[in-house]
Amino acid sequence: MARRADVLDLAVLGLLHDSPLHGYELRKRLATVLGPFRVLSYGTLYPCLKHLSDQGWITSAANDTDPVGGRRARIVYELTAAGKEHFDALVDESGPTSWEDESFGVRFAFFARTPTEVRLRILEGRRSRLEERLDSISTSVARSRERADQYTLELQRHGLESAQREVRWLNELISHERGEQPPTA
Amino acid sequence: MARRADVLDLAVLGLLHDSPLHGYELRKRLATVLGPFRVLSYGTLYPCLKHLSDQGWITSAANDTDPVGGRRARIVYELTAAGKEHFDALVDESGPTSWEDESFGVRFAFFARTPTEVRLRILEGRRSRLEERLDSISTSVARSRERADQYTLELQRHGLESAQREVRWLNELISHERGEQPPTA
DNA sequence: GTTAGCATGTAAGGAGTTACATGATTTT
DNA sequence: AAAATCATGTAACTCCTTACATGCTAAC
Numbered sequence: 001m002a003r004r005a006d007v008l009d010l011a012v013l014g015l016l017h018d019s020p021l022h023g024y025e026l027r028k029r030l031a032t033v034l035g036p037f038r039v040l041s042y043g044t045l046y047p048c049l050k051h052l053s054d055q056g057w058i059t060s061a062a063n064d065t066d067p068v069g070g071r072r073a074r075i076v077y078e079l080t081a082a083g084k085e086h087f088d089a090l091v092d093e094s095g096p097t098s099w100e101d102e103s104f105g106v107r108f109a110f111f112a113r114t115p116t117e118v119r120l121r122i123l124e125g126r127r128s129r130l131e132e133r134l135d136s137i138s139t140s141v142a143r144s145r146e147r148a149d150q151y152t153l154e155l156q157r158h159g160l161e162s163a164q165r166e167v168r169w170l171n172e173l174i175s176h177e178r179g180e181q182p183p184t185a
Numbered sequence: 186m187a188r189r190a191d192v193l194d195l196a197v198l199g200l201l202h203d204s205p206l207h208g209y210e211l212r213k214r215l216a217t218v219l220g221p222f223r224v225l226s227y228g229t230l231y232p233c234l235k236h237l238s239d240q241g242w243i244t245s246a247a248n249d250t251d252p253v254g255g256r257r258a259r260i261v262y263e264l265t266a267a268g269k270e271h272f273d274a275l276v277d278e279s280g281p282t283s284w285e286d287e288s289f290g291v292r293f294a295f296f297a298r299t300p301t302e303v304r305l306r307i308l309e310g311r312r313s314r315l316e317e318r319l320d321s322i323s324t325s326v327a328r329s330r331e332r333a334d335q336y337t338l339e340l341q342r343h344g345l346e347s348a349q350r351e352v353r354w355l356n357e358l359i360s361h362e363r364g365e366q367p368p369t370a
Numbered sequence: 371g372t373t374a375g376c377a378t379g380t381a382a383g384g385a386g387t388t389a390c391a392t393g394a395t396t397t398t
Numbered sequence: 399a400a401a402a403t404c405a406t407g408t409a410a411c412t413c414c415t416t417a418c419a420t421g422c423t424a425a426c
Contacts, residue, residue, distance in 0.1 A: 005385065018332065024405050032329060032337070035344065036321045037286060044386055046407055071394065072405045101222060111336040136221045144217060147203070151296040152217070158354060159220065162347070169343060190413065209377050229414055231379055257377045257422065 006090065007103045008040075008048055009057075013079060013087040014110045016058060020078040023049060033109045049077060057083030087113075094118045099126035120177050127170045130163050137163070191275065192288045193225075193233055194242075198264060198272040199295045201243060205263040208234060218294045234262060242268030272298075279303045284311035305362050312355045315348050322348070 011033045015026060023045060031039050052058045063076045079087070091114050098107050104126050111119050137160050141153070148156075196218045200211060208230060216224050237243045248261045264272070276299050283292050289311055296304050322345050326338070333341075 008385090022405080023407090024403095029329075031321070032325045032333075032341070036318050036325065041387055042405090042407070043388075043409090047386095072392095074405070105340065108340050109337055112334040133221050136216070140217045140221065144214075148217075149297040152294055154358075155290065155293050156217070162350075165347075165350075173339075193413095207377080208379090209375095226415055227377095227379070228381090228416075257420095259377065 005044075005048070006097075007106050008044070009052065010087070010090045010110070011106050012048060012052060013057060013083055013090070014106075014113070016077060016079040017084070017087060017113070020076050022063070022074040022076050024074070026077070033106055035105055052083070053077075055082075055086075056080060057086050091115075092118060094121040094125070096125065098122045099129050116177060120174065123170055123174050123177065127167055127174070130167050130170070134160065134163050134167070190229075190233070191282075192291050193229070194237060195272070195275045195295070196291050197233060197237060198242060198268055198275070199291075199298070201262060201264040202269070202272060202298070205261050207248070207259040207261050209259070211262070218291055220290055237268070238262075240267075240271075241265060242271050276300075277303060279306040279310070281310065283307045284314050301362060305359065308355055308359050308362065312352055312359070315352050315355070319345065319348050319352070 011030055012026065015021065015029050015033065021029070023042070026049075027040055027042070027045055030045075034040065049058070049060070053060055058077045058079055060075050060077050063074050091110060097103055099122055104122070107114070107122055114122075137156055141148075141156050141160075144152070196215055197211065200206065200214050200218065206214070208227070211234075212225055212227070212230055215230075219225065234243070234245070238245055243262045243264055245260050245262050248259050276295060282288055284307055289307070292299070292307055299307075322341055326333075326341050326345075329337070
């Protein structure tokens with residue numbers, strides 16, 4: 001229980017690892033990590049920061065010594081030693097949740113601070129996940145050939161191609177991680 | 186209020202448009218329409234069917250005349266006249282929600298029953314949406330060039346490329362809809 | 371004999387959104 | 399003068415998942 005969004009925790013702790021930040025700026029940077037799609041609302045961000053504070057992973061300090069221009073005083077959040085430990089523990093995990101759509105991007109964004117074996121496990125897990133998807137698309141194409149119209153087929157074709165492209169991308173990354181420098185690197 | 190998942194309603198009504206189905210089979214076919222990722226749980230599907238029934242858009246009938254093999258009697262859902270009207274009304278809409286990630290695939294899956302002008306509006310809306318995304322990625326790349334490591338840059342590069350590919354795909358589809366047969370069609 | 375597939379549902383809870391509340395400053 | 403950006407937060411609500419409850423048949 002009390003699982004919350006581990007992915008979001010990871011993203012926030014990871015960003016604060018570089019430098020202390022206030023909520024508003026944090027949200028903008030989260031867009032880079034979570035993908036420019038899923039832009040987080042404050043209704044998610046602030047409760048999350050409160051949670052991280054309660055766990056002792058970050059500290060919050062009202063920065064009223066520097067109210068720039070006359071703007072509202074910002075609350076700056078900073079990673080604690082316990083927070084760094086927790087971040088390292090999260091980064092070391094490579095369970096099945098690491099390679100799902102929602103978390104893979106975040107895990108990848110912090111690869112620079114992830115051990116090589118963990119990186120490889122995540123990349124390979126992601127690749128298997130996509131291969132399962134390729135299988136299930138092929139099966140469903142075969143099953144529904146008569147029923148499906150041109151648009152449905154086109155959608156499936158496009159989905160298949162996108163997944164295949166991502167597999168090729170992962171293959172290159174995996175070769176690269178193993179030190180087998182591919183010609184395109 | 187009472188918005189519920191309009192997208193899910195559309196998907197279910199659209200599938201029942203072809204033929205009456207029972208819940209279990211419906212769920213499998215939804216995987217084709219919603220994408221093989223997001224496989225719906227029964228905890229979402231059955232309440233949704235109940236909702237559609239309450240609105241008078243579908244009827245449910247216990248099919249105990251045909252308990253195949255001795256299997257549990259299936260409950261077969263069928264579209265009503267009101268349901269067909271509601272489906273047509275949903276399909277005629279081309280608001281900003283049509284081209285978001287969660288709904289675009291479903292809207293596209295029913296393009297065969299969508300008027301040409303609506304199809305074009307949705308495809309063009311989707312394209313603008315992706316172009317906004319391309320802009321926001323470029324901006325964030327520019328802003329974070331120094332801060333970002335190789336992995337973050339690689340993630341952004343891959344995101345950019347995927348979005349560009351989808352734009353090209355949309356361009357082809359739009360030309361095709363306009364009757365300007367592209368050489369690759 | 372046990373796993374997988376067929377088949378329908380409910381209850382509790384988690385994750386996140388939207389709308390609200392508030393107000394200053396900078397750009398158009 | 400209006401709109402956008404900066405800045406923090408809460409309350410209500412929605413959508414969806416997980417786990418539970420039940421039981422039969424076919425394949426391995």
